Amino acid sequence: xxxxxxxxxxxxxxxxxxxxxxxxxxxxxxxxxxxxxxxxxxxxxxxxxxxxxxxxxxxxxxxxxxxxxxxxxxxxxxxxxxxxxxxxxxxxxxxxxxxxxxxxxxxxxxxxxxxxxxxxxxxxxxxxxxxxxxxxxxxxxxxxxxxxxxxxxxxxxxxxxxxxxxxxxxxxxxxxxxxxxxxxxxxxxxxxxxxxxxxxxxxxxxxxxxxxxxxxxxxxxxxxxxxxxxxxxxxxxxxxx
Ligand code: BTN
Numbered sequence: 001x002x003x004x005x006x007x008x009x010x011x012x013x014x015x016x017x018x019x020x021x022x023x024x025x026x027x028x029x030x031x032x033x034x035x036x037x038x039x040x041x042x043x044x045x046x047x048x049x050x051x052x053x054x055x056x057x058x059x060x061x062x063x064x065x066x067x068x069x070x071x072x073x074x075x076x077x078x079x080x081x082x083x084x085x086x087x088x089x090x091x092x093x094x095x096x097x098x099x100x101x102x103x104x105x106x107x108x109x110x111x112x113x114x115x116x117x118x119x120x121x122x123x124x125x126x127x128x129x130x131x132x133x134x135x136x137x138x139x140x141x142x143x144x145x146x147x148x149x150x151x152x153x154x155x156x157x158x159x160x161x162x163x164x165x166x167x168x169x170x171x172x173x174x175x176x177x178x179x180x181x182x183x184x185x186x187x188x189x190x191x192x193x194x195x196x197x198x199x200x201x202x203x204x205x206x207x208x209x210x211x212x213x214x215x216x217x218x219x220x221x222x223x224x225x226x227x228x229x230x231x232x233x234x235x236x237x238x239x240x241x
Pocket of ligand 1: 010011012013014034036037038039040041043045053054055056100109110111112128129130
């Protein structure tokens, strides 16, 4: 993998998508500062300049290698690599579906995967990852944490990226190995616990128990009241934290 560091970008995902044709597969776009970091659901991603990791991995695929239905496996891989990297640093973590990484009840990493399609297959994927590293105060966010807050240490941000990419590269050849989904499910945040959710299709709040994530990336949840089992896609359910 080749890392291209920038002092300032609007967003590493936006940079990767703007110049997708020019960046070969395996390029990593990293920025010390993002002025318009993007999150899920059109949210902003806030990260203090120079204190955190904000980067995007460009992967390109050939000849219908990855059908669109398999796209969630890129989430499983990326989430597994971040979790394994953080665990190497001594931080126990869980994966909040679809791709937030939590340390205890606080978010330490967010991911934004943006795919470009060729027919019904993936042509390229931009895997945007924000890991909170040295930042210790999060004025805009109620439930954020960082590596530094979890371990009490201060990190060299560039070395963190090198270490993370070593884990990611090691796992990449096993993209479709069943163990990727098994490990994802083993780390699943709130799995087996009764907790509050909002069904965004019916705009109804309910208590549910997460049973797991399916191979097509849906959240399998049992209604704790009616015992009915349902499957949700991204943006069809939200967690009440
Ligand atoms: C989320 O939790 O809502 C997803 C956050 C994703 C943030 C990363 S930081 C690097 C990359 N560039 C962006 O603009 N966003 C992602």
